[in-house]
Amino acid sequence: MPNQKSNKLSVKSRFWIKGEKGTFLGEGRILLLEEIGTHGSISKAAKAMKMSYLKAWRLVDSMNSSVAEPLVIRTTGGIGGGGTLLTEKGKKAVELYRKLKDKSDLFLDEELSKLSIQFDS
């Protein structure tokens, strides 16, 4: 008879997408891109995440230099004095990560269920 305790196993995961130079995307970087998309500003995005501007800037710089097309660009001039934009490539990066995360969560849940049966027996 399977025991009650181990029937309630669940799985939590984290992953990082790496480029040639090291980490390209991870949960924190994606949250930053999403906040930049929302606020149109690295400074406001950093504040929303309680992250220093310098750290946010470095993460953006690291992501931008990992791929040929930048994920985040600065716009200058205009009424608001310019700002920061999430490019189409940036939006695609967020989408890629979120899709992979969803698929991974689903996969791990299913596989854990299957393996748990063997573990309990």
Place this chain on the structure above:
Amino acid sequence: MPNQKSNKLSVKSRFWIKGEKGTFLGEGRILLLEEIGTHGSISKAAKAMKMSYLKAWRLVDSMNSSVAEPLVIRTTGGIGGGGTLLTEKGKKAVELYRKLKDKSDLFLDEELSKLSIQFDS
């Protein structure tokens, strides 16, 4: 034309199997179980991992109290004065984690390859 840089994306992941009381298995805990299996001693396993005996003992205690049957047991007496054994359940836990890790790595690699094509286009 897909760019050269983002064609070389790879994925690195970590996961934790959680029980009702929190983390049950993770990479460090599994390495500890494997070392206990090898050395037949929590103390020697801890040394091999450059971990304090107290930390190793706490991790074992946490794993043992997460499931109905213990993963690690102490044996007393005998010529060697007793020792520590990885139980069949303990061996199953290692096997469950390693299988899930292998499947997860394979799955993430495949999914990243698929999604990278969309990302590059």
